[in-house]
Amino acid sequence: MDLRGVKVLITGGTSGIGLATVEALLREEASVIVVARDKNKLAALNNKHDLAGIYSCDLANSKALITLGEQLVNDHPDLQVLINNAGIQNNIQFDSDESTTHKIEYEMQANFLAPLLLIRTLLPVLKKQQEAAILNVTTGLALVPKTNSAVYCGTKGGLRIFTQALRNQLAESNVRIIEILPPVVETPMTVGRGSNKLHPDKVAAAILSSIKGRANEVYVSKTKLLYWLARVSPAIARNMMRRLG
Numbered sequence: 001m002d003l004r005g006v007k008v009l010i011t012g013g014t015s016g017i018g019l020a021t022v023e024a025l026l027r028e029e030a031s032v033i034v035v036a037r038d039k040n041k042l043a044a045l046n047n048k049h050d051l052a053g054i055y056s057c058d059l060a061n062s063k064a065l066i067t068l069g070e071q072l073v074n075d076h077p078d079l080q081v082l083i084n085n086a087g088i089q090n091n092i093q094f095d096s097d098e099s100t101t102h103k104i105e106y107e108m109q110a111n112f113l114a115p116l117l118l119i120r121t122l123l124p125v126l127k128k129q130q131e132a133a134i135l136n137v138t139t140g141l142a143l144v145p146k147t148n149s150a151v152y153c154g155t156k157g158g159l160r161i162f163t164q165a166l167r168n169q170l171a172e173s174n175v176r177i178i179e180i181l182p183p184v185v186e187t188p189m190t191v192g193r194g195s196n197k198l199h200p201d202k203v204a205a206a207i208l209s210s211i212k213g214r215a216n217e218v219y220v221s222k223t224k225l226l227y228w229l230a231r232v233s234p235a236i237a238r239n240m241m242r243r244l245g
C-alpha cells in the first residue's frame with residue numbers, strides 16, 4: 001500500500017514507538033489520527049504536526065473506547081489503516097501486594113481487550129475501502145516470556161494468537177492483518193530495564209515497510225534470533241529469557 005494520502009489511526013502515538021511511527025508516517029505524507037490518554041501531549045503533537053485528528057481516551061475503559069469508536073466511524077469513514085500500538089507494562093511479582101486485581105485488569109484491558117474492541121468497532125469502515133490493514137504491535141515476549149512482567153507477556157501472547165486467527169478469518173477480505181514483534185526498544189516504557197535497546201525509529205521503519213509491502217509477521221532485529229532459538233530449542237530459549245528477569 002502506498003501511504004501517500006492514506007488515513008492511518010495509531011493508538012499511543014504520543015510516545016516511544018508510536019511517536020516515531022507517527023513521524024515516519026507523516027514523512028510519507030499519510031494522514032494521521034492519534035489516540036492516547038494525555039490531552040496535553042496530544043495537543044503538543046498536534047501543534048507540531050498537521051494531524052488528521054487527536055482523540056483523548058483511556059482505552060482500558062471499554063465504555064469510553066466504544067464511544068470513541070463510534071465517533072471515529074462518523075469522523076473518518078475513509079480510514080484505511082489501524083495500528084494498535086498503545087500498551088503498558090507492569091514489572092511486578094504476580095503474588096505481591098503491588099499486583100492488585102485492579103492493576104491486572106487494567107493491563108489486560110489496555111493491552112489485549114482494547115485492540116480487539118477497536119478492531120471490532122472499526123472493521124466495518126476498513127472493509128469499505130479498496131485496501132486496508134490492521135497492525136498489532138506485540139513483542140518478542142509473546143514468543144517466550146520473561147519473569148518480571150507475567151501479565152504483560154500473557155496479554156501480548158494472547159494478542160499474537162488472536163491476530164493469527166483474525167488473519168485466517170479475513171483472509172479473503174480487503175483487510176491485511178499484520179503483527180510486529182519488536183525486541184527491547186529505547187522508550188519511556190523501558191526506562192531502567194534492559195540493555196542494547198533498539199532505537200524506536202527502527203521499529204517505525206519496520207511498521208511502515210510491512211504496511212507498504214507484503215510481510216504479515218515481522219520479527220524486528222533480535223526478535224528474529226529469539227524466534228529461531230525458540231523453534232530449535234524451546235528449553236534454551238525459555239531458560240535464557242527466565243534469567244533476564
Ligand SMILES: NC(=O)c1ccc[n+]([C@@H]2O[C@H](COP(=O)([O-])OP(=O)(O)OC[C@H]3O[C@@H](n4cnc5c(N)ncnc54)[C@H](OP(=O)(O)O)[C@@H]3O)[C@@H](O)[C@H]2O)c1
Nearest residue numbers: 012014015016017036037038059086087139184185187189
Ligand atoms: N519499548 C519496548 O521495548 C517494546 C518492545 C516490544 C513491544 N513494545 C510494545 O510497543 C508498544 C509501544 O510501547 P512504547 O515502548 O513505545 O511505550 P511508551 O513509550 O510508554 O508509549 C505508550 C503509548 O501508549 C499510550 N497509552 C498507554 N496506555 C494507554 C491507555 N490505557 N489508553 C490510551 N493510550 C494509552 C501512551 O500515551 P498516554 O500515556 O497519554 O495514554 C503512549 O502514547 C506497546 O504496545 C508495547 O507493548 C514495546
